[in-house]
Amino acid sequence: MCGIIGCVGHGTETTDVLLDGLSTLDYRGYDSAGVALSNGTVDVVKRSGAIEDLVSAVEASPPTGPVGIGHTRWSTHGPPTDENAHPHVDCPGEVAVVHNGIIENYEALRERLRAAGHTFESDTDTEVIPHLIESERDDGADPETAVRRAVERLEGSFAVAAVLADSDAIFAARRDSPLVLGIDDGGDRRRYYLASDVPAFREYTDRVVYLDDGEFARLTPEDWTVTTLAGDRVEKPVDTVEWDPEETGKAGYDHFMAKEINEQPRALRQCLSERVDELDGEVSIGDLAYLNPRGVQLVAAGTSYHAALYGAQLFRAAGVPATAYLAHEYATGTPPIGDELVIGVTQSGETADTLSALREASARGARTLAVTNVVGSTAARECDDAFYIKAGPEIGVAATKTFASQLAALNTLTIGMVPSKDDREAIAALRDLPADVQQVLDESNAAAVAEQYLDSEAYFFIGRGLQYPVALEGALKMKEITYKHAEGFAAGELKHGPLALVTSETPVFAIVTGDGERAQKTIGNVKEVEARDAPVVAVTDGASDVSRYADHVLSIPESSPQTAAVLANVQLQLAAYHTAAKLGRPIDKPRNLAKSVTVE
Amino acid sequence: MSRQTAVVLAAGEGTRLRPLTHNRPKPMLPAANRPILEHVLDALVETGVDEIVLVVGYKRDRVQNHFGPTYRNRPITYVRQDKQLGSGHALHKAEDTVSGSMLVVNGDTLIDPTIVADVSETFEDGDAAATLAVLDGPDPHEYGAVAVDGTTVTDLVEKPDAGDYRLINAGVYAFEQEIFDVIDSTPRSRGELALTESLGRLLAEQPVTAAETDGVWVDATYPWDLLELSREVLQSGVTALPERTQSVWIADSASVHDTATVQGPAVIGPDSEIGPGAVIGPTVALGRNVTVGANATVGRSVLDDDTRVGPGATLLDVVTGQDVRVGAGSVVPGGPGPVEVGEEIFQDRPLGALLADRVHAEGGVTVDPGTLVGPNATLRTGVTVSENVPADVEVRR
Numbered sequence: 001m002c003g004i005i006g007c008v009g010h011g012t013e014t015t016d017v018l019l020d021g022l023s024t025l026d027y028r029g030y031d032s033a034g035v036a037l038s039n040g041t042v043d044v045v046k047r048s049g050a051i052e053d054l055v056s057a058v059e060a061s062p063p064t065g066p067v068g069i070g071h072t073r074w075s076t077h078g079p080p081t082d083e084n085a086h087p088h089v090d091c092p093g094e095v096a097v098v099h100n101g102i103i104e105n106y107e108a109l110r111e112r113l114r115a116a117g118h119t120f121e122s123d124t125d126t127e128v129i130p131h132l133i134e135s136e137r138d139d140g141a142d143p144e145t146a147v148r149r150a151v152e153r154l155e156g157s158f159a160v161a162a163v164l165a166d167s168d169a170i171f172a173a174r175r176d177s178p179l180v181l182g183i184d185d186g187g188d189r190r191r192y193y194l195a196s197d198v199p200a201f202r203e204y205t206d207r208v209v210y211l212d213d214g215e216f217a218r219l220t221p222e223d224w225t226v227t228t229l230a231g232d233r234v235e236k237p238v239d240t241v242e243w244d245p246e247e248t249g250k251a252g253y254d255h256f257m258a259k260e261i262n263e264q265p266r267a268l269r270q271c272l273s274e275r276v277d278e279l280d281g282e283v284s285i286g287d288l289a290y291l292n293p294r295g296v297q298l299v300a301a302g303t304s305y306h307a308a309l310y311g312a313q314l315f316r317a318a319g320v321p322a323t324a325y326l327a328h329e330y331a332t333g334t335p336p337i338g339d340e341l342v343i344g345v346t347q348s349g350e351t352a353d354t355l356s357a358l359r360e361a362s363a364r365g366a367r368t369l370a371v372t373n374v375v376g377s378t379a380a381r382e383c384d385d386a387f388y389i390k391a392g393p394e395i396g397v398a399a400t401k402t403f404a405s406q407l408a409a410l411n412t413l414t415i416g417m418v419p420s421k422d423d424r425e426a427i428a429a430l431r432d433l434p435a436d437v438q439q440v441l442d443e444s445n446a447a448a449v450a451e452q453y454l455d456s457e458a459y460f461f462i463g464r465g466l467q468y469p470v471a472l473e474g475a476l477k478m479k480e481i482t483y484k485h486a487e488g489f490a491a492g493e494l495k496h497g498p499l500a501l502v503t504s505e506t507p508v509f510a511i512v513t514g515d516g517e518r519a520q521k522t523i524g525n526v527k528e529v530e531a532r533d534a535p536v537v538a539v540t541d542g543a544s545d546v547s548r549y550a551d552h553v554l555s556i557p558e559s560s561p562q563t564a565a566v567l568a569n570v571q572l573q574l575a576a577y578h579t580a581a582k583l584g585r586p587i588d589k590p591r592n593l594a595k596s597v598t599v600e
Numbered sequence: 601m602s603r604q605t606a607v608v609l610a611a612g613e614g615t616r617l618r619p620l621t622h623n624r625p626k627p628m629l630p631a632a633n634r635p636i637l638e639h640v641l642d643a644l645v646e647t648g649v650d651e652i653v654l655v656v657g658y659k660r661d662r663v664q665n666h667f668g669p670t671y672r673n674r675p676i677t678y679v680r681q682d683k684q685l686g687s688g689h690a691l692h693k694a695e696d697t698v699s700g701s702m703l704v705v706n707g708d709t710l711i712d713p714t715i716v717a718d719v720s721e722t723f724e725d726g727d728a729a730a731t732l733a734v735l736d737g738p739d740p741h742e743y744g745a746v747a748v749d750g751t752t753v754t755d756l757v758e759k760p761d762a763g764d765y766r767l768i769n770a771g772v773y774a775f776e777q778e779i780f781d782v783i784d785s786t787p788r789s790r791g792e793l794a795l796t797e798s799l800g801r802l803l804a805e806q807p808v809t810a811a812e813t814d815g816v817w818v819d820a821t822y823p824w825d826l827l828e829l830s831r832e833v834l835q836s837g838v839t840a841l842p843e844r845t846q847s848v849w850i851a852d853s854a855s856v857h858d859t860a861t862v863q864g865p866a867v868i869g870p871d872s873e874i875g876p877g878a879v880i881g882p883t884v885a886l887g888r889n890v891t892v893g894a895n896a897t898v899g900r901s902v903l904d905d906d907t908r909v910g911p912g913a914t915l916l917d918v919v920t921g922q923d924v925r926v927g928a929g930s931v932v933p934g935g936p937g938p939v940e941v942g943e944e945i946f947q948d949r950p951l952g953a954l955l956a957d958r959v960h961a962e963g964g965v966t967v968d969p970g971t972l973v974g975p976n977a978t979l980r981t982g983v984t985v986s987e988n989v990p991a992d993v994e995v996r997r
Contacts, residue, residue, distance in 0.1 A: 249668075250669070251664045251667070251668045251669045252654075252656065252660065252664040259664070262661050263665050263668070265665070269870075269871070269888070273853050273870065273871050278873055279875050435889070435906035435922060435923040
């Protein structure tokens with residue numbers, strides 16, 4: 001969520017590189033931002049508010065120096081103010097530090113530093129770090145040693161970067177919070193970057209080094225090194241990333257979310273390519289096909305949790321006991337693990353709650369599998385195996401295409417791990433999925449339906465079976481980007497309580513696909529809400545007669561039960577998007593939310 | 601100095617290609633296995649253009665989704681022309697995105713890099729206010745005719761009824777920034793403004809040069825032209841896929857059964873699957889994620905993305921849209937046949953059938969030569985259809 005950027009080797013352009021990086025990172029959600037440049041002294045400029053506020057402050061008094069770090073902050077300790085913005089400095093202003101994560105022992109450290117005469121200006125946990133470094137310098141340590149010793153005293157999770165007035169280096173360390181180096185040293189050129197996420201410097205280089213927990217990096221205008229905290233050299237591989245920096249552009253759309261909803265057919269093609277063979281009736285998932293799990297525990301949070309609920313149903317339908325857990329609940333109340341495979345579903349691969357759950361499972365001897373979008377992410381590297389959803393970068397805070405790709409990937413995974421003779425239809429439906437999603441996008445009337453219900457008090461979403469997670473996800477999308485009250489329910493649960501909330505001012509989106517027992521029962525629930533005068537929006541493939549009881553219909557093509565969930569979800573994404581757009585909400589950066597939640 | 605920015609006009613539907621343009625504009629229709637517009641952008645990139653401005657309008661989502669923010673690492677700026685009021689009006693929409701001189705090309709006509717390079721060179725070597733590519737070959741009375749005196753353009757006439765013209769306007773231009781002022785001062789006719797109108801005004805006052813070129817130029821006006829377009833691409837081999845044997849290109853992610861036969865020229869796009877005993881070719885282009893079932897035969901055809909051909913079906917001289925399903929044993933015996941476009945009937949055109957997006961032909965369907973089937977139409981088992989089938993209908997016996 002918070003973003004870090006740093007660069008050396010850009011001479012007088014350092015500030016521009018840092019600001020560019022921060023604008024690229026700001027999709028993570030932020031409420032303040034700042035930069036610090038070192039050039040004999042340390043110049044710090046920081047502001048609460050948007051990147052634009054920082055840009056005007058920088059223009060008013062430009063910081064200079066060939067080495068710099070920057071930060072976008074999302075408040076965890078202390079409100080968003082200029083003082084609480086990063087970078088933070090020591091007493092004389094000769095050390096500047098940016099930090100993601102949480103320093104758990106900061107209160108104790110701060111008391112000790114205060115007692116030693118240090119003064120603090122902010123409410124943040126981060127501010128102890130520059131003062132710790134200052135105190136090591138006072139004891140005679142050189143810059144690098146001072147930073148190492150300071151980091152050693154921190155408890156908690158962090159990615160930290162520091163610059164010092166009398167050093168031309170950036171020092172950085174990580175524990176439980178992502179940090180990646182960018183290397184651009186062709187010919188005479190020596191330019192190095194560090195960031196919490198690759199897109200921040202992807203414009204300049206595609207060669208990256210992923211730091212692991214407990215590693216310490218030093219970037220200077222001459223070279224880069226990675227060591228352990230104790231100082232032992234670590235030989236790190238330099239990876240090449242494939243994503244194109246311009247993929248972070250909106251491509252003619254008003255919002256990233258609209259772009260990402262519309263590019264779902266392409267994302268699904270990438271996810272399914274070379275994995276699904278219709279004529280042979282087979283899927284290919286490599287060695288994962290031999291895992292043969294006796295049971296599955298899925299851990300995830302947010303939208304990924306809805307995908308996990310869906311995945312658990314797929315495994316159970318294939319005869320494998322499976323349960324989805326909220327990662328934060330799982331990490332602190334881990335269920336018994338026997339032979340179960342533990343699957344972490346996380347778009348970014350950096351979701352702190354999910355990483356904790358996976359580590360807990362690993363510590364108890366479970367085999368772990370990451371289902372993620374980001375190659376080289378912490379989840380991908382820490383789990384025994386990784387299965388990539390290949391959706392491409394997602395910038396909008398509200399997950400859209402990555403949810404669709406998670407569902408497609410979980411289908412592929414289930415069929416590949418637990419083959420059955422009934423797979424042919426499901427495989428054909430998966431192969432048709434990109435075109436079917438395109439059909440929904442071409443023909444959707446969700447914008448017109450959304451227009452009808454802008455003033456509603458609340459929005460409810462109901463579904464059964466595989467459509468229950470979709471109901472939850474539809475409600476999550478609606479609340480995330482419209483700020484309206486929205487809830488998703490298992491349709492059968494309505495009369496056990498939620499029905500009391502249903503009025504003529506609360507439209508109910510009912511997802512009804514196929515014409516089986518589940519569809520008929522959900523139609524029964526539709527009649528219940530209709531009797532309370534609630535407007536009904538049916539999302540349906542037309543197989544049942546639900547449209548007779550609905551005020552509006554959002555149509556999807558006929559498909560398999562598994563893929564119908566993906567198609568229904570596209571209609572709900574569009575309904576939420578158009579509602580938010582008509583209400584004038586900041587769709588790509590909803591208030592209080594961040595793209596990937598890297599603190600617990 | 602070379603021209604570094606190109607404005608590509610890609611906002612128009614291409615009404616004479618209905619019903620294939622129901623969900624996308626003409627630039628996104630297939631030239632073999634890739635959209636026409638992709639070939640246009642290739643021509644620009646290969647001649648050194650490093651910034652692309654795409655003017656989009658009709659069904660612009662499809663253009664934006666396909667190309668995203670870059671093409672071959674060149675940034676794309678999208679400019680909206682919400683009402684399609686002519687090519688001059690479209691270019692004018694791009695005014696704020698261009699500084700200095702620029703290339704301007706139509707996004708719906710297949711071109712190769714030669715044309716672009718010829719225009720660039722002529723423009724840079726002279727001091728004309730504008731340069732346009734002209735071709736000797738296609739019938740000037742069907743396109744925009746160009747009269748020249750040496751290399752100076754003297755007149756532009758759209759589809760002249762008579763007159764001795766040799767050259768046509770290829771729709772590839774180089775302009776200085778002042779073209780925007782000329783467009784501003786050109787009166788509109790019925791609200792519309794063609795770029796050639798403004799060019800006519802410009803050449804009355806300043807020198808405009810013609811760059812005669814022998815580059816590739818193929819315009820698809822009518823549905824059967826899409827087969828010609830595809831043939832041209834297969835002949836020149838610009839499929840962007842690996843060539844397996846002589847004139848047979850197959851994507852790495854495609855699978856072709858050992859017992860299937862592929863006769864070149866033919867291209868098989870990513871993720872496509874060819875079943876046992878199927879015969880593909882010659883002169884066949886399959887897009888992305890296409891399935892051809894066991895023992896089916898496909899010849900002289902363009903099958904667009906996600907098309908499914910059932911076992912034993914026979915398709916000759918066919919153009920399909922996206923997501924078309926043709927059931928087992930269905931037959932399209934091939935052209936020539938009478939084709940009804942708008943109010944006009946063209947006799948003996950080389951078209952077996954055009955099946956628009958999401959047509960579902962069940963098993964054992966027969967489609968007579970020259971038939972156009974509208975989007976989402978369902979042809980139930982065993983029917984025979986001829987002439988034109990409207991959109992969204994169900995045809996049963």
